[in-house]
Amino acid sequence: MSNVSAIIMAAGAGTRMKSAYSKVVHKVCGTPLVQWVYDAGEEAGVSKTVVVVGHKSEQVKECLGENKLYVLQEKQLGTGHAVMCAMPELDDGGCVLVLSGDVPLITSETLKNAIEYHSENRLAATIISAKIDNPFGYGRIIRSETGDVKAIVEEKDATGAQKLITEINSGLYCFDTGLLRAALSELNTNNAQGEYYLTDTIGILLKNGYSVGAYQMTDNKEIMGINDRMQLAQAESVMRKRIAEKHMKNGVTIIDPESTYIGPKVTIERDCVILPGTMLEGNTVIGEECEIGPSSRITDSEIGCGTTVENSVIKESTVGSNVKIGPFAYIRPNCKVADNVKVGDFVELKNSNIESGTKISHLTYVGDSDVGKNVNFGCGTVTVNYDSKKKHRTTIGDNAFIGCNTNLVAPVEVGRGAYTAAGSTITENVPEDALGIARNRQVNKENWVKNKKF
Numbered sequence: 001m002s003n004v005s006a007i008i009m010a011a012g013a014g015t016r017m018k019s020a021y022s023k024v025v026h027k028v029c030g031t032p033l034v035q036w037v038y039d040a041g042e043e044a045g046v047s048k049t050v051v052v053v054g055h056k057s058e059q060v061k062e063c064l065g066e067n068k069l070y071v072l073q074e075k076q077l078g079t080g081h082a083v084m085c086a087m088p089e090l091d092d093g094g095c096v097l098v099l100s101g102d103v104p105l106i107t108s109e110t111l112k113n114a115i116e117y118h119s120e121n122r123l124a125a126t127i128i129s130a131k132i133d134n135p136f137g138y139g140r141i142i143r144s145e146t147g148d149v150k151a152i153v154e155e156k157d158a159t160g161a162q163k164l165i166t167e168i169n170s171g172l173y174c175f176d177t178g179l180l181r182a183a184l185s186e187l188n189t190n191n192a193q194g195e196y197y198l199t200d201t202i203g204i205l206l207k208n209g210y211s212v213g214a215y216q217m218t219d220n221k222e223i224m225g226i227n228d229r230m231q232l233a234q235a236e237s238v239m240r241k242r243i244a245e246k247h248m249k250n251g252v253t254i255i256d257p258e259s260t261y262i263g264p265k266v267t268i269e270r271d272c273v274i275l276p277g278t279m280l281e282g283n284t285v286i287g288e289e290c291e292i293g294p295s296s297r298i299t300d301s302e303i304g305c306g307t308t309v310e311n312s313v314i315k316e317s318t319v320g321s322n323v324k325i326g327p328f329a330y331i332r333p334n335c336k337v338a339d340n341v342k343v344g345d346f347v348e349l350k351n352s353n354i355e356s357g358t359k360i361s362h363l364t365y366v367g368d369s370d371v372g373k374n375v376n377f378g379c380g381t382v383t384v385n386y387d388s389k390k391k392h393r394t395t396i397g398d399n400a401f402i403g404c405n406t407n408l409v410a411p412v413e414v415g416r417g418a419y420t421a422a423g424s425t426i427t428e429n430v431p432e433d434a435l436g437i438a439r440n441r442q443v444n445k446e447n448w449v450k451n452k453k454f
């Protein structure tokens with residue numbers, strides 16, 4: 001169907017979250033609730049999305065971005081009123097998805113199916129409904145003896161018999177835009193909560209001779225609304241499982257999906273093995289046949305093929321193929337680590353380029369440095385990059401050999417093939433193929449121990 005728009009209701013207070021933040025900016029798998037809903041709508045093919053904001057509106061705008069279309073609902077007078085606020089932004093002649101900002105598990109497939117159901121059955125309104133074991137709190141779908149939808153009745157307005165109905169309103173709908181506009185003008189607040197109920201438009205449309213229907217979900221998890229932190233954690237676990245299954249279907253082994261946290265935008269190529277306790281976040285890309293984890297965290301980084309990352313943290317960096325990282329390495333932002341490099345235990349890299357074949361095996365800090373190919377770092381090397389005011393760069397040529405416990409006081413350059421002697425504090429450039437030695441000569445005092453008077 002063409003000309004489908006969307007309204008996302010996100011003006012409510014969400015008091016049960018007990019939070020200083022708007023409910024819809026809380027995150028599931030690293031992405032705000034309202035962003036999940038927005039993206040599901042976009043993927044379902046909507047051409048325009050209007051976000052209704054009110055309570056803590058600045059937070060919602062900041063999280064979705066200023067380039068979206070917002071309308072302000074100053075007073076939260078109910079879901080019907082929220083939709084009324086958005087209607088001036090929409091044209092008649094198509095249909096509109098009405099979505100809630102706190103239903104993050106809804107998929108674009110379900111929205112597409114609902115739109116299809118709506119247009120095939122030529123309906124004025126389609127409610128996305130579900131049968132659930134515990135319907136308490138939800139609006140109930142009232143059907144006639146022949147199974148036609150007659151109305152939605154809210155929990156607080158329901159009779160004892162109506163409360164026994166287990167088919168509930170998910171709070172997500174598809175409406176004919178023009179007919180919704182007309183029905184909204186007939187809404188009133190004669191109900192238990194004194195609000196404009198969007199759900200009353202169903203009865204109004206029927207009264208005016210239009211047909212409405214319900215698209216009943218098979219997977220109830222999708223329509224779960226988040227009202228408190230327990231539901232937030234439940235949604236997190238459902239979403240985490242969903243993401244992990246997508247990667248497993250694509251040929252990735254995840255040893256324990258329960259303890260693996262993968263963000264929605266992460267790409268993992270086939271035959272990777274993800275070990276427990278691993279978090280892959282942001283726009284991270286992992287090439288084929290990598291082994292990541294256990295207990296590693298990679299954020300906004302690109303990793304080549306066949307690389308292993310063990311108990312390590314990598315942020316905003318690029319790592320090549322067949323690299324060995326960890327255990328216990330920390331690669332801070334803006335590093336480029338080329339192929340076949342080793343970054344071993346207790347090594348920290350920051351804002352540095354490391355060319356291929358270089359080995360930084362243990363207990364070393366490399367910051368603000370450009371390191372050539374096949375360089376060997378002895379244990380305990382430190383680039384002294386900060387003079388308390390400015391950062392300075394260290395440059396190390398191909399095939400250089402940095403002795404154990406070398407301090408490289410930047411700005412400084414070690415030429416190609418040069419060596420530094422163990423324990424040196426290098427403050428001047430070391431020319432190509434030279435040995436830089438900067439330490440006191442050893443003096444042995446013969447028989448010193450015997451002669452000492454203790």
Ligand code: UD1
Nearest residue numbers: 009010011012076077078079082101138139169170171197
């Ligand atoms: C609503 C439905 C109910 C359904 C349930 C599903 C109505 C009257 N009832 O009830 O049938 O089973 O959702 O979760 O619609 N909002 C605004 N402005 C307002 C009021 C609400 O933007 O003035 C937003 C809220 O932020 C939320 C959404 O609309 O995102 C739903 O509002 P909420 O108050 O949670 O509705 P429910 O009582 O849960």
Ligand code: CA
Nearest residue numbers: 102171225227
């Ligand atoms: Ca709700």
